[in-house]
Amino acid sequence: MKSKKKSTKSNKKEAKLKLNSKTYTLPILKASEGSDVINITKLYSESGYFTYDPGFTSTAACESKVTYIDGEKGILRYRGIDVSELAKKSDFIEVSNLLIYGDLPNQSQLKKYRKLITNHTMLNEQLIKFFNGFRRDAHPMAMMVGVMGALSAFYQDSLDINDPHQRMTAARRIIAKAATIGAMSYKYSIGQPFVYPDNNLSYAENFLNMCFSVPSENYRVPKIISKAMDIIFILHADHEQNASTSTVRLAGSSGANPFACIAAGVASLWGPAHGGANQAALEMLETIGNKKNIDLYISKAKDRNDDFKLMGFGHRVYKNYDPRAKILKEICKKVLSHVGVKKDPILELAMELEKKALKDPYFIKKKLYPNVDFYSGIILRAIGFPPEMFTVIFAIARTAGWTAQWTEMIDDPIQKIGRPRQLYTGNKSLKYGQIRSKKNTR
Secondary structure, three states, X not given: OOOOOOOOOEEEEEEEEEEOOEEEEEEEEOOOOOOOEEXXXXXXXXXXXXXXXXXXXXXXXXXOOOEEEEOXXXXXXXXXXXXXXXXXXXXXXXXXXXXHHOOOOOHHHHHHHHHHHHOOXXXXXXHHHHHHHOOOOOOXXXXXXXXXXXXXXXXXXXXXXXXXXXXXXXXXXXXXXXXXXXXXXXXXXXXXXXXXXXXXOOHXXXXXXXXXXXXXXXXXXXXXXXXXXXXXXXXXXXXXXXXXXXXHHHHHHOOOXXXXXXXXXXHHHOOOOOOOHXXXXXXXXXXXXXXXXXXXXXXXXXXXXXXXXXOOEOOOXXXXXXXXXXXXXXXXXXXXXXXXXXXXXXXXXXXXXXXXXXXXXXXXXHOOOEOHHHHHHHHHHHHOOOHHHHHHHHXXXXXXXXXXXXXXXXXXXXXXXXXXXXXXXXXXXXOXXXXXXXXXXX
């Protein structure tokens, strides 16, 4: 196992905590950008106190060089490069290489990496048969979680986390096979035969082909659609520390194999507050139902006593501006122009809602702008995906960030098993008879 030594450096600033007439000195660790952090690692051993931070909203659980976010300024960077630049100049494969290795590859490196990803897209034939064990009405994410975790049973030559070569092999397999698993989950859910990967296609084209082609006729992936798909993959590739990423890191801290860790990330992503937000936005549009109802639902959204929420507007991280939304807004217009917005009342409704919300003083004041979930939901519907597939697509994209974060964690010399603490407020020591005699209020 790797030697443990300090990787973080103090900027020689210190914080003082006065507690029970004693003063504790806490080092302040310097960030290259963003907030510096107060190092509390020795606080419990020195004082006997833990800190309390539900949701870890004020706690840095790791040191990372992968992704940087500034929610106030609307900044999202992968390895220091602005995501808008990457969306214009790169594709998802190059971005995944950047996230994992830390630098943009040269042409030779990119060609080699692209070939490695392409050659890992197929699944073991026995693994494909796993799908027959699922109910036909199973949610695609349920299949995604199960099959992703099952990869560890078939690719046992890349389970040793202490072997750098095996770690990289596992990372490439996860990214490559995620698209195949996602497409097969979709095909199984609609009762169509599986379509195998085509090594002549790009990552995005291959995924779309596996989703929408059928054995009886050829499917030609429109360029604007494959470009939109690729951009969605890029914009969702990583998002710093969050529920799913911290889950991957926490699972990985135990020494679990990479496939199990990524499956844990997929499971964590499966929720409306995280990965399912674009699905929630589309379901909201279906609830509104008609352009005539927009004003009514905008009024409901403004009413504090009404439970209705305008999903897909504003963002808990990006307070003023979501850089991903601006990029998707542009590609959204092109996609809708290609498919014809008037063919779908929901898409027409979405565009009208966007127009009204952007002009409404209430939404302007509250900074409730259309976010990445609003536009990605519209684009994915226009492409032809049902809402159940939105989170699957998110998970496929996020495999790049998860594997980058996972490999970084394994390489971290001060990494240790995750051990969150608690504020215990339950019963003190009781005898068995005391529990029985307590009044049952259930």
